[in-house]
Amino acid sequence: MKPAVRVERITKSFGGRKVLDGVTFDIPKATAFCLLGRSGTGKSVTLRHIIGLVHPDAGRVIIEGRDITDANPRELSEIRKHMGFLFQNAALFDSMTVGENVAFPLRRHTRLSEDEIRTRAKQKLADVGLDRDFDKMPAELSGGMKKRAGLARAMALDPSILLVDEPSAGLDPMTTAEIDELLAERKRGGATLVVVTHNIPSARAIGDELALLHEGRIVARGTPGELDRSSDPFVHAFMRSEGGG
């Protein structure tokens, strides 16, 4: 069976500094893949490659069998309709209300009536506990609420691949657990998750497979249990950092 996401030997440099150096992994459908690593190791850049926001210097990214590195803008747009992306800083459209943000992909890519769009957007916001904030502007939300609204927008079209950048950053432990459960539910519903996180307990809770990125390379990969048992000192130390142990 074709993997949902295949990243093949991608290399990327910014201003002469190599950020990714031959990163390779496959993610089977309906599984959760968590990308771990210290800040500035290229986790978010990897995620941006998967949705085609960044083009690799070398290597390929294949989404559900289609190579997006040589896709034209129209093909890329079609592929992206099946993907959702939660940005690290949520990236809500600040000229729209929270509800309009969530309704935006529905308006653009479905033929639903205005009532159906509103109902679906409210439901997505309810999933992240923000149904009462439908008419608020993003500036009126806290950082954690913005993150949840961004997740609601990313899930608006029920994408088959959900890319999530730091879902728990800025959230309290209870909300983090709720978001983890929501992501796990998406996975049970058949979605493939790619999650970039620093939160090792979250990665253990969500991830079927974890990968540790260090200096532009994946230095360890496996189930949470396999990484916990790693004899590599760096992997060992990382899995026990930030409440990981």
Added chain:
Amino acid sequence: MNESYGARVALVDRVGAGVLSSFEFVGALATFGGRAILGAFRPPFEGGEILRHIYQFGLRSMPLIVTSGFAVGVVLSMHTRATLARFGAEAMIPAGLALALVRETGPLTAGLLISGRVGAGIGAEIGAMRVTEQIDALEASAVDSFKYLAVTRIIACMIAMPLLTTLMDFSGMFGGYVAEAAASGMPWRLYFERSFLYLGFSDLIPATLKTVVFGYLIATVASFLGFTTSRGTEGVGEASTRSVVMASILIILSDVILVRIIFFFYPPVPA
């Protein structure tokens, strides 16, 4: 000797790098503007967004245009009166003012005012969206951000400019009438009859339509600078300021060419 030679080489290096960088900038801007023209003819046409921007750029600029136009008309009328009175030609004040306003002062002033109000706004808004990843979020939502943000604004600005210029022209004429009525007590009917006596379509239409080019330049430059913003809020401020400066310069420079083209097709009528 060697130090002086080294300094000269360094100077040539810097100048060369500056020239190359300028060519690179102009090339990128021209490509951006060309893409916008092509993009305007390809679906989706984003009609809702275009209308929203016409409202923002057009309707919301009306107070600025009406007020400025009125003031420009009053000032022009005072100058025209002071000049024509020397030759005993006060009767020509309305016609002289109307021609000056419609042919040049109205379009150019409207262009410069809109480059300040709308150009700065577009540069800042798109720049802020760039640095807060909202443009990436549009792309991730399978929306062509270039078309959605730049092409719609460029089309809206091209539509709004001639409408605002016409408003500016008439506000100016009204300002001229108020000044003239205060100075000589000329009745409004006589004033406007004289205003339109020498004013033909060849004065009004080409001069008004040239502002479509001004609208294109304002929105293209501002969108380009917004899209290429970096360095956070400082970059956003810079995009906004540079949008106004560059659009103003381009409006004035393009006006020279456009007036020449208009004179080629509609030669000035000898008195």
